[in-house]
Amino acid sequence: RGALVVLAVPDPVVADVAAKLEVRGALVHCSGSLGVEVLRGRAPSVGVMHPLVSFADPERPPSLRDATFVLDGDDEAVKRARKLARRLGARPVRAQVHGPAYHAAAALGANGAAALAAVAVRVLEAQGMTRRDAERAMGALLRTVGENVETVGVPTALSGPVIRGDAGTVRRHREALEALDPGARRAYDAVGPAILECAREAGLDPERAAEVARALTE
Known part of the structure; x- marks a missing residue:
């Protein structure tokens, strides 16, 4: 008792x-x-x-x-x-x-991050970084993302070319990944719309958002 x-x-x-x-x-x-x-x-x-x-x-x-x-x-x-x-x-x-929706949210955050980290590690390895160095680098990067999500919240935690409306860099990303690892480019394209939606919620200028959207599909 x-x-x-x-x-x-x-x-x-x-x-x-x-x-x-x-x-x-x-x-x-x-x-x-x-x-x-x-x-x-x-x-x-x-x-x-x-x-x-x-x-x-x-x-x-x-x-x-x-x-x-x-x-x-x-x-x-x-x-x-x-x-x-x-x-x-x-x-x-x-x-x-x-329930299923709650558990899906947890799986999306945890498993999604781990899967994308695996893709990123593969890209870094292909360019000459050792696997262990790449894993440690991605782990440290993800810790800073987690800290940002916890401290400043979403969508403010978003960083990178999409939130800046930098369509040119997005195009170069896709071109480089297509040449190096087409599977990584497909992963980039798959997550791109979610990143763009987050950027829009954070206040990205509509015209720049449209340019990024085109860069993600051209």
Whole structure:
């Protein structure tokens, strides 16, 4: 009694594992794609405690300090989950958002950044930089992006030629990538409209935005 049981298992087996438990206190799962309903009836108080953290290597877990844990559920479960998150140095936030759309947002931010970093590393390698140096460079660059997103917010965190309305540089980027790595050029083109939309929200002049849009499709 008074305990918090944390169910950290793959999404497809959350319900099955919970059904095998006898919990007298509070029970929470860590799945971002599932709501609290999957645990209803399995404990006196149930909830969700999803860490917005990228777990890539089980042998080298990331720091949880200052990470956001998104909580939802019954008051008692949320209270205990909040206490645990704070003891881990994380920042607990209560919000009724868990589900496919919420999880997609997390995947887009984390997995999208990692995938684009892989493309960027490939381009740097093709120009003579060692893979490890390229990975460290991209990792450091992404940390500054994360700091900007956290401190100044979006779309203010956007930098680069698109937000400046520099269509000429965008054209040269695409030409260089097409010659060096057509796959990287396709990735550049795929993310370009999202960058341009962000730039427009940040106040990019409509005429310059139109020039950049043409540069992304010519």
